[in-house]
Amino acid sequence: MEKPKTKAIIAELRTEISVSCPDCRIIKQAEKYRADFSEDPDIKIGFPIDFLEKRQKENPTLPLSECEYIWTGYEFCRRLVSFDGFVLHASAVSYKGRAYLFSAPSGMGKSTHTSIWQRVFGSDAVIINDDKPAIRKIGDTIYACGTPWSGKSDINENIKVPLAGICFLSRGSVNKIEKIGGNLALYMILNQTMRLPFPEFMDSLLSLTDTVMSRIPVYRMECNTDDEAARVAFEFMSKGV
Amino acid sequence: MKIKEGYMLRTVAGCSVVVAVGMSTMDFNGMINLNDTGAFLWKKLEGGASEDELVLAMLSEYDVNEETAKRDISAFLAKLKEADLLCE
Numbered sequence: 001m002e003k004p005k006t007k008a009i010i011a012e013l014r015t016e017i018s019v020s021c022p023d024c025r026i027i028k029q030a031e032k033y034r035a036d037f038s039e040d041p042d043i044k045i046g047f048p049i050d051f052l053e054k055r056q057k058e059n060p061t062l063p064l065s066e067c068e069y070i071w072t073g074y075e076f077c078r079r080l081v082s083f084d085g086f087v088l089h090a091s092a093v094s095y096k097g098r099a100y101l102f103s104a105p106s107g108m109g110k111s112t113h114t115s116i117w118q119r120v121f122g123s124d125a126v127i128i129n130d131d132k133p134a135i136r137k138i139g140d141t142i143y144a145c146g147t148p149w150s151g152k153s154d155i156n157e158n159i160k161v162p163l164a165g166i167c168f169l170s171r172g173s174v175n176k177i178e179k180i181g182g183n184l185a186l187y188m189i190l191n192q193t194m195r196l197p198f199p200e201f202m203d204s205l206l207s208l209t210d211t212v213m214s215r216i217p218v219y220r221m222e223c224n225t226d227d228e229a230a231r232v233a234f235e236f237m238s239k240g241v
Numbered sequence: 242m243k244i245k246e247g248y249m250l251r252t253v254a255g256c257s258v259v260v261a262v263g264m265s266t267m268d269f270n271g272m273i274n275l276n277d278t279g280a281f282l283w284k285k286l287e288g289g290a291s292e293d294e295l296v297l298a299m300l301s302e303y304d305v306n307e308e309t310a311k312r313d314i315s316a317f318l319a320k321l322k323e324a325d326l327l328c329e
Contacts, residue, residue, distance in 0.1 A: 181254070182254070182255070182256055183256045183258075183274040185254070186253055186254055186256050186258060186274070187258075187272065187274060190258070190260075190272055191272075195260060195261075195272075197247070197261050197262050197263055198262060198263075199249060199262040199263070202249060202251075202260050202262050203249075203251070206251045206253050206258070206260070209253050209254070210252075210253045210254055213253065213254035214254060
C-alpha cells in the first residue's frame, strides 16, 4: 500500500512528505503549507517503517509518530543546504516587516523572550517558528522562513520575512545587548545548527554561514523576563548597526 | 606528523574553522576555531610536516624570532595531540 503523500511549499521549496504513521504530527502541522504542484518536488522526504522502528528503539520514550516528526525535520534540514538555506535552533519573531531570531541552547529562554515581544508589541509581533526557523537566501534577500517543524510547540507560520538579525541569549538580571563578530559569532551560529560529517554538506553550510555573517548582524544579549527585554532587543537590533 | 583524516579547514567570515567530515570522526562533534598562525600551521600539517619544518615555515612567513616560534608551535602541537588530531 502506498503511503500517503503530503505536498507542501516550505521556505519556497516544493516538498513532498511521505508519512508512515497516520497519527504523525507533521500531517497536521503541514496543513498551513499545503500546496498542489505538478512539477517535481525540490525535496522528497520519507522514511521506511523499519528505519523509524530502529530510531524508536534508540529513543524508547518517544512514540513512533514522534520519531517520524523529528526525523522528517532533520531530513528537511539536511536537504535545505542544497537550496541556499540552513535551519537555526532559535525562536523567530516577525515585527514591522523584519525577522529577529533569538537563539540559545534548549531551555535557555528563547520562547520566553519572543513571547515577551508578543506581550509588548501585541498582535503585530508574529512568531515565524518557535524552534527551528529556516534561514534561506532567495534572490538577493536573506529570509527567515516558517516550517512545519517547530519543536514541542506547534507555533509556526507559513511566511517568509527579511532577516534583520540573530541574537544569542543568556539569562541575566539586567538587559544588556551587544554586537558580536568573528570567531565568537561563528561558533555560536554553528553550534545551534545541524552539522553532519559529510564534506559536501559542510561545504555548503559553511559557505552559507559566510554569506549570512557578511550581511546579517549577530548579537548577544543577557536578558531578564521584564517587558523591557523586548524593547531593548528591538531598539538595538532594528538599527542593524 | 600529519592531521588525521576526516577534518576540513575552511574560512568563514574571515575566521578559520575546522569541522569534522567523514565517518572516522563521528565521535568528534565539535569545531575548532583557529587564529591565523594556527590555520597556517594546520594547512602545513595537512600535507605532513615535522616540527622543524613547521618552525622553518613559520620563520619565513612571520616576523617572529626562533625561540617564540618554537615555543608557540610546541604548544599548538601539544593541543592537537591532546585532541587526538595528529598522526605521526
